[in-house]
Amino acid sequence: MEAAIDAAFDEVRRLDDLLSNYKPESEWSEVNRYAAQRPVKVSPELFRLLDACLEYSRQSQGAFDIHGGAVDEGWGFNKGSGHLPHRPEVLAALSKVGYRHHAVECGGRDRTV
Numbered sequence: 001m002e003a004a005i006d007a008a009f010d011e012v013r014r015l016d017d018l019l020s021n022y023k024p025e026s027e028w029s030e031v032n033r034y035a036a037q038r039p040v041k042v043s044p045e046l047f048r049l050l051d052a053c054l055e056y057s058r059q060s061q062g063a064f065d066i067h068g069g070a071v072d073e074g075w076g077f078n079k080g081s082g083h084l085p086h087r088p089e090v091l092a093a094l095s096k097v098g099y100r101h102h103a104v105e106c107g108g109r110d111r112t113v
Contacts, residue, residue, distance in 0.1 A: 018046065067097040 020026045053066040076083045
């Protein structure tokens with residue numbers, strides 16, 4: 001039982017190292033930092049995850065939106081200052097989101113976001 005618990009926590013740490021918005025060295029942070037400026041090569045695992053998220057966004061017609069980060073920022077969760085955003089903040093954030101603006105390409109072995 002303890003081995004299973006240890007393995008579960010190891011996997012949680014591995015995923016956090018891969019996907020954390022709060023760790024500048026994570027692969028996801030690199031995507032967030034550079035993808036608006038240039039293509040970013042990502043691991044096959046992250047590529048599959050992003051591809052699945054885009055499919056969920058399409059299937060839900062945006063109810064689940066992989067591009068929701070700007071809306072989250074308006075609430076201040078990423079800075080630990082959670083607050084109710086004002087209407088202009090919400091509207092500004094909504095103008096920046098939309099899964100239709102996201103491009104994921106696969107050329108041979110390269111996976112680029």
